[in-house]
Amino acid sequence: MSTPLLHARGVRKHFGRLEVLKGIDLTVERGQVCCLLGPSGSGKSTFLRCINHLEKVDGGRLTVDGELVGYRQQGSRLHELRESEVAERRRDIGMVFQRFNLFPHMTAEENVMEAPVQVAGVPRAQARETAHALLERVGLGDKVRGYPAELSGGQQQRVAIARALAMKPKLMLFDEPTSALDPELVGDVLDVMRQLAEDGMTMVVVTHETGFAREVGDTAVFMDEGVVVEAGDPRRVLTDPEQDRTRAFLSKVL
Numbered sequence: 001m002s003t004p005l006l007h008a009r010g011v012r013k014h015f016g017r018l019e020v021l022k023g024i025d026l027t028v029e030r031g032q033v034c035c036l037l038g039p040s041g042s043g044k045s046t047f048l049r050c051i052n053h054l055e056k057v058d059g060g061r062l063t064v065d066g067e068l069v070g071y072r073q074q075g076s077r078l079h080e081l082r083e084s085e086v087a088e089r090r091r092d093i094g095m096v097f098q099r100f101n102l103f104p105h106m107t108a109e110e111n112v113m114e115a116p117v118q119v120a121g122v123p124r125a126q127a128r129e130t131a132h133a134l135l136e137r138v139g140l141g142d143k144v145r146g147y148p149a150e151l152s153g154g155q156q157q158r159v160a161i162a163r164a165l166a167m168k169p170k171l172m173l174f175d176e177p178t179s180a181l182d183p184e185l186v187g188d189v190l191d192v193m194r195q196l197a198e199d200g201m202t203m204v205v206v207t208h209e210t211g212f213a214r215e216v217g218d219t220a221v222f223m224d225e226g227v228v229v230e231a232g233d234p235r236r237v238l239t240d241p242e243q244d245r246t247r248a249f250l251s252k253v254l
């Protein structure tokens with residue numbers, strides 16, 4: 001049996017006295033798309049941030065492609081890695097945020113080139129060539145010289161996706177990638193994500209787009225108050241949930 005690409009067992013996280021994640025179990029196999037749904041405040045973003053170690057976990061363990069992201073195991077104890085070592089492992093994980101977070105003073109191509117050049121030491125000419133191919137792939141071949149302020153929200157988000165792909169991640173995390181977009185711009189971003197899934201990318205997508213989850217997701221996971229309430233085939237979880245809490249949530253977002 002091959003190692004799951006993402007494996008979370010009993011992940012716990014609290015902020016002060018607030019327990020935000022109360023033991024999250026989640027497995028995502030290579031090439032699969034896991035859609036994460038749940039009410040605001042249920043811990044979805046915190047969980048994504050734990051996956052790439054933007055947050056330290058307080059308990060449990062999390063591996064990406066069989067490797068702990070922020071820790072090294074010695075005997076039965078986990079030791080946190082140095083920031084440089086964490087950065088090295090984080091390269092395997094691309095993240096796309098609700099608010100694109102592009103560098104405003106850089107063009108689309110410069111945004112996409114930045115990490116390969118600065119972090120991975122790729123020569124500029126080569127990074128530029130890759131950036132153009134990636135921008136082409138997300139439908140922005142004609143916007144390579146555009147600045148974020150000159151692009152629509154949907155275009156900016158597609159640049160952000162290209163930027164994340166530039167580091168050739170094994171896993172892509174999306175945190176409500178279409179929530180900040182005008183409705184007519186959502187489709188183009190979802191199309192890019194659908195294509196990415198078809199190309200075999202492993203993805204965890206926090207989204208309220210149940211249509212996308214049903215069509216593209218291999219699993220749907222419903223979270224509430226820091227626990228996984230139910231998980232399974234999106235067509236079942238999203239149309240005929242077993243749990244009342246899932247049903248109540250769906251009746252609000254659908």
Ligand SMILES: Nc1ncnc2c1ncn2[C@@H]1O[C@H](COP(=O)(O)OP(=O)(O)O)[C@@H](O)[C@H]1O
Nearest residue numbers: 015018020038039040041042043044045046047
């Ligand atoms: N850095 C932080 N410090 C304190 N509380 C936080 C922090 N980040 C998130 N929280 C709290 O954790 C809970 C879960 O937040 P979050 O993971 O953002 O939920 P979701 O993404 O599902 O809306 C919320 O109550 C939020 O206020």
Ligand SMILES: [Mg+2]
Nearest residue numbers: 044045046175
């Ligand atoms: Mg969130």
